[in-house]
Amino acid sequence: xxxxxxxxxxxxxxxxxxxxxxxxxxxxxxxxxxxxxxxxxxxxxxxxxxxxxxxxxxxxxxxxxxxxxxxxxxxxxxxxxxxxxxxxxxxxxxxxxxxxxxxxxxxxxxxxxxxxxxxxxxxxxxxxxxxxxxxxxxxxxxxxxxxxxxxxxxxxxxxxxxxxxxxxxxxxxxxxxxxxxxxxxxxxxxxxxxxxxxxxxxxxxxxxxxxxxxxxxxxxxxxxxxxxxxxxxxxxxxxxxxxxxxxxxxxxxxxxxxxxxxxxxxxxxxxxxxxxxxxxxxxxxxxxxxxxxxxxxxxxxxxxxxxxxxxxxxxxxxxxxxxxxx
Amino acid sequence: xxxxxxxxxxxxxxxxxxxxxxxxxxxxxxxxxxxxxxxxxxxxxxxxxxxxxxxxxxxxxxxxxxxxxxxxxxxxxxxxxxxxxxxxxxxxxxxxxxxxxxxxxxxxxxxxxxxxxxxxxxxxxxxxxxxxxxxxxxxxxxxxxxxxxxxxxxxxxxxxxxxxxxxxxxxxxxxxxxxxxxxxxxxxxxxxxxxxxxxxxxxxxxxxxxxxxxxxxxxxxxxxxxxxxxxxxxxxxxxxxxxxxxxxxxxxxxxxxxxxxxxxxxxxxxxxxxxxxxxxxxxxxxxxxxxxxxxxxxxxxxxxxxxxxxxxxxxxxxxxxxxxxx
Numbered sequence: 001x002x003x004x005x006x007x008x009x010x011x012x013x014x015x016x017x018x019x020x021x022x023x024x025x026x027x028x029x030x031x032x033x034x035x036x037x038x039x040x041x042x043x044x045x046x047x048x049x050x051x052x053x054x055x056x057x058x059x060x061x062x063x064x065x066x067x068x069x070x071x072x073x074x075x076x077x078x079x080x081x082x083x084x085x086x087x088x089x090x091x092x093x094x095x096x097x098x099x100x101x102x103x104x105x106x107x108x109x110x111x112x113x114x115x116x117x118x119x120x121x122x123x124x125x126x127x128x129x130x131x132x133x134x135x136x137x138x139x140x141x142x143x144x145x146x147x148x149x150x151x152x153x154x155x156x157x158x159x160x161x162x163x164x165x166x167x168x169x170x171x172x173x174x175x176x177x178x179x180x181x182x183x184x185x186x187x188x189x190x191x192x193x194x195x196x197x198x199x200x201x202x203x204x205x206x207x208x209x210x211x212x213x214x215x216x217x218x219x220x221x222x223x224x225x226x227x228x229x230x231x232x233x234x235x236x237x238x239x240x241x242x243x244x245x246x247x248x249x250x251x252x253x254x255x256x257x258x259x260x261x262x263x264x265x266x267x268x269x270x271x272x273x274x275x276x277x278x279x280x281x282x283x284x285x286x287x288x289x290x291x292x293x294x295x296x297x298x299x300x301x302x303x304x305x306x307x308x309x310x311x312x313x314x315x316x317x318x319x320x321x322x323x324x325x326x
Numbered sequence: 327x328x329x330x331x332x333x334x335x336x337x338x339x340x341x342x343x344x345x346x347x348x349x350x351x352x353x354x355x356x357x358x359x360x361x362x363x364x365x366x367x368x369x370x371x372x373x374x375x376x377x378x379x380x381x382x383x384x385x386x387x388x389x390x391x392x393x394x395x396x397x398x399x400x401x402x403x404x405x406x407x408x409x410x411x412x413x414x415x416x417x418x419x420x421x422x423x424x425x426x427x428x429x430x431x432x433x434x435x436x437x438x439x440x441x442x443x444x445x446x447x448x449x450x451x452x453x454x455x456x457x458x459x460x461x462x463x464x465x466x467x468x469x470x471x472x473x474x475x476x477x478x479x480x481x482x483x484x485x486x487x488x489x490x491x492x493x494x495x496x497x498x499x500x501x502x503x504x505x506x507x508x509x510x511x512x513x514x515x516x517x518x519x520x521x522x523x524x525x526x527x528x529x530x531x532x533x534x535x536x537x538x539x540x541x542x543x544x545x546x547x548x549x550x551x552x553x554x555x556x557x558x559x560x561x562x563x564x565x566x567x568x569x570x571x572x573x574x575x576x577x578x579x580x581x582x583x584x585x586x587x588x589x590x591x592x593x594x595x596x597x598x599x600x601x602x603x604x605x606x607x608x609x610x611x612x613x614x615x616x617x618x619x620x621x622x623x624x625x626x627x628x629x630x631x632x633x634x635x636x637x638x639x640x641x642x643x644x645x646x647x648x649x650x651x652x
Contacts, residue, residue: 074615074616143582145582145584153584154585154618155586155618155620155621156580156584156618156619156622157584157618158580158614158616160582160584161581161582161618162582165578165581166574166578167493167494168496169497169574170494176615178612180493248492252582253582254482254484255485255487255488255491256469256471256487256488256491257583258471258478258480258484258486259480260480260481286504287490287504289400289484289487290400290410290482291482292483292484292487294482295482296481
């Protein structure tokens, strides 16, 4: 039997799995990324996590055929170079080469949300889709684009960066330097920005000041959910605005490229999918030209934490991706 | 030798060509669409125009293998049904069947801007492109999406409707009923809307009142050009805003799908390409994430009036499109 490993490297945690050649997950392991984020320290932790997953599956290293890893960064997959991971403070790291030196297996390294979308395409909500766009909503918004089983990346590996689709020209300043990007409206940073303005302008109060005193800086999805359920006016408005903007972005995909399936995931969706999905659907239907959203699948991600690691392992496993292995 | 015909049906004119099996244009014919726009009258004119093109090329009807026609409407290409052509006042017309009855040849019928992009892909500015998005700027904005030689249409034939990509959420009302679509900013209707507001709000004057007294309703691209060259402040602003928005839309394509080539055409570009292109390029470069516009080709359409008719003829010619022929 052949086995494969997948690793999801995040700013907060490292997550590793082992799968068999059918894509069945045999074990999972998790390690905190930690505060010390130099490349060498993190690579050692990744190897620890990988070995823990192997032990959990009772598989020996020699039986692992290949390893896929996803990173929170734009990736030059052809050269195996991580371009820029703000959460890790890394720029231009030859990660494929460095990682291969550590584990001595064929490795593939890709962008986490591209790979997460691919995971959902192969095993999750997007199974049997002809084409699939993924949107993952958290602090920011990332995405991925899969057509006929292939991850579309584009010349400079920008495909999937739907968080930086401008939908509000001249709107709020984005971390990328431009204005009006989708994430300035629809991600947590956009919601916070909106709520701060509301509180200031209308001198209104929000229950968040009690449940999450730091909300103007950072906010957990569960606190948002609690405030929403308690019908906090500002939170309700921020969430409807966010979900509406996601719906418009989905309609933009229908109108420009005729996308047929969209999967929505990420921390915000894990907590609040039931609130977000109907609003997204309604806006998408109304903004798609000439009833163009009919029969377009709008899906909630199904694999949770596994999506990225599973996608990475499976991507590295398939012979057709061999040329991107190091 | 085998010959093929292509027809471009517009609200103002009908344009027909005959090509040989290398795609060389042997003749062109043109007829005014006229005010009487019932299906039967127009079909007769199309046939007249087609026969005029045959005569011009000295080709007999029996030597024509197939005919491609492009229409100013969303097309259900599988069923051969024209869905909605506002310029003609047509809805749900089984155009393929009706046209085939008239000329008794294998016919293909598609959307004009999809086909125009395809024409540029096969013979014009987009030759050798891996993938190509077309934007055609006139009264409104239409487009097309070609990947690996195939026109991408999507489930409900919406692909290419980039004129209805929302880039200015909550902005001006669009003819489609939504707000903030690209064409409300960047097409001629968007420029007019902006200039009317400017004139009203700032009580400013524009030279357009002399060169094109009806400018608040409709305006020719040549009048816009003249006013721009005479440095009319309002017109200069409107044009920069329009070109900037097109640049942002191009960056949106880079960020979401990693598009590699974009061709810009249409009446406004024919007159003012030299003004528009540098502004579009600059905005596109600045809005594409992480330098993502590097080496992305931004092209001015090269085929002018021929793009659509040539694309239609060639599409109907190719064996791989046989299943869409009636």
